[in-house]
Amino acid sequence: MxxxxxxxxxxxxxxxxxxxxxxxxxxxxxxxxxxxxxxxxxxxxxxxxxxxxxxxxNVTVINKTEQITIKEDDSINEVASQASNAVVNIISLSSEKDATANKNQKVSDQSGTGVVVTSDGVIVTHRSAIIEKNATYQTLLFNGDNHEAKLIGVDQFSDLAFLKIEASNLTAISLGDSADFRPGKKVVAIGNSSGEYQNRYAAGLLSNIAKTHNLGGKTVSLSEKLEGVFENDFNNQKEYIGGPVIGYSGDLVGIVGVNVVDGQNVYFQIPSNVLRDTLQRALNGGLENRPYFGAYYVPITKEYSIAHGLKRDRGALIYSPSGKQGLAIISSSPAEKSGLKINDIVLSVNDKAINLDNPFSNLINQYKKGDIIDLTVYRDEQEVKLSVQL
Structure with missing residues (x-):
């Protein structure tokens, strides 16, 4: 080598x-x-x-980020589709006697939204969505079917109106538990748009539980009206009066309503638990048995108690802005007969405490005409008992 x-x-x-x-x-x-x-x-x-x-x-850290897009519009359509089949258009036709021709004449009509609550044809809406007196009713279902309807009755406490059509195997909306809902929950309002297989929708949030909102339409509460409603941030709520508000489960949370307070329309939702109770009354013929008490009051909160120097931070303060007894207690009413006075604070009804979760009017309306109830009243720095027959 x-x-x-x-x-x-x-x-x-x-x-x-x-x-x-x-x-x-x-x-x-x-x-x-x-x-x-x-x-x-x-x-x-x-x-x-x-x-x-x-x-x-000298360490290098590498982060990997993935972006996931959720099509919320699709989920809203899916949620709403579960309840849409139960939404109906209610057409009120009002007529009156023509004195010269001795016949009935149509003088007005009104279209509003309602929702089927039983499979055999019971429909609920808000009283402002229909014409109550001297009227006949036609309903258009989601599939376009037309049925004549009869007015079962209007609940004076909740302002819910019930109608009945002769039909069977209808799609009825599922009632949720409104006690489970809290501000911030996503909800969808459904209103009828007068077209077959077509409704209008609005997505929003349950923005507030207005526990002191009373349907009496005044700055003070009335003992015969529901107290405590939901408020939402929907636009154009006028378009949804009488229609359902549903949660993302598809269950009904409330019915859209309106009342006028100081000349302004105030929109709200009547909770589903109120509807459930009122529906049973309607089915059992109990709408006419609502009790009558006859008093105006202010629901006491801690803030109100501090601001007005009250000795109690809960209860119902019998009150009139005028300071007059006759405007706080209705003449000849059970409230007047019981001895109730202006500036009294009602603390309980049959030993059940009055508070924001148990408003005075709601406790009263758990009873019926003719029932006797006991009131615990704070007056002149002492508690007294009053017995009242409704």
Missing amino acids: SENSTKAGRMTKALIFLVVIFFVGGLGGVYIDQRVLPFIRTNKYLSDIEFLKRSAE
């Missing part, structure tokens, strides 16, 4: 040796950097060594 061949072989072996050394050294360096040095840095006696500190600074 020549001298040149021997030198070439030695050079090749040297290069291979160096490559192996660098490869093994590189793997070792990675292992030391990723495994050994982090372990050493956890030792409190070694963590202060300068080159270990610098090695900790």
